[in-house]
Amino acid sequence: MFCSETILVFLLGCSVKLGGPNTTVDIDESKLGRRKCHRGQPVKVQWVFGGVERVSCKTFLFSVPDRTGDTLMTLRRDWIEPGTTVINDSWATYRDLGDQGYTQRTVNHSIQFVNPETRAHTNTIESTWLSVKVFLGQYNREEDYSFHLAHYMLAARCRAK
Numbered sequence: 335m336f337c338s339e340t341i342l343v344f345l346l347g348c349s350v351k352l353g354g355p356n357t358t359v360d361i362d363e364s365k366l367g368r369r370k371c372h373r374g375q376p377v378k379v380q381w382v383f384g385g386v387e388r389v390s391c392k393t394f395l396f397s398v399p400d401r402t403g404d405t406l407m408t409l410r411r412d413w414i415e416p417g418t419t420v421i422n423d424s425w426a427t428y429r430d431l432g433d434q435g436y437t438q439r440t441v442n443h444s445i446q447f448v449n450p451e452t453r454a455h456t457n458t459i460e461s462t463w464l465s466v467k468v469f470l471g472q473y474n475r476e477e478d479y480s481f482h483l484a485h486y487m488l489a490a491r492c493r494a495k
Contacts, residue, residue, distance in 0.1 A: 338481035345484050349394065353418025358388040360459035361410065361422045363401050366470065366479055380479050382466075383409055386458045393462060393490055395483040403427045410434070421454045465490075 353359045366380045383406055384395040394413045398405050406427055414420065416435035422428045424440040431438040439454035441447065448455045469486045470479070 338484070341488055342480065342484045345487055349413075350392075351413055351415045352385055352387045352392050352394065353415040353420075355417045357415075358419045358421060359385050359414055360388065360456050361385040361414070361420055361428075362456055362459040362463070363398070363406070364463045364466075366467070382479065382483065384459060384462065384466075385410075385414060386462050388458055391490070393487055395462075395466065395487060397479050397483065401427060403430070407434075410436075421456055423456060 363383045383398045386393050419437040421439045424442040439452050441449050
């Protein structure tokens with residue numbers, strides 16, 4: 335427990351906001367913890383919100399209690415610099431990004447995966463979700479993923495250097 339708390343404190347202490355002018359950040363939310371084919375013990379679902387800076391691959395990932403606009407707006411404000419180009423899916427919670435000082439590009443995943451007009455896509459954050467889920471493993475069914483997300487971000491930071 336001491337090691338996990340130390341990693342969390344270290345990451346929060348040395349983390350900086352992502353983005354800025356002429357920088358693109360993908361944001362999205364994902365659900366962790368599900369049963370495969372509805373077999374086995376019931377699993378509590380944990381929502382995770384994250385962002386990835388395209389060029390540097392800097393990442394932030396946080397467990398969130400819900401996906402409401404207030405919850406996600408606080409994290410966006412805390413972890414993404416104003417003036418950043420933010421790419422996201424066209425979910426209703428993200429509609430107000432342009433009013434908060436961000437340049438917003440959206441992709442409607444029910445129609446296409448790449449916006450034909452702006453060439454915007456969310457492949458960077460989607461591939462990060464795949465990496466996180468592989469990193470966690472199929473048998474990791476904890477209710478709080480904070481340590482595992484911090485461990486993933488630390489490993490990703492070490493790989494990037």
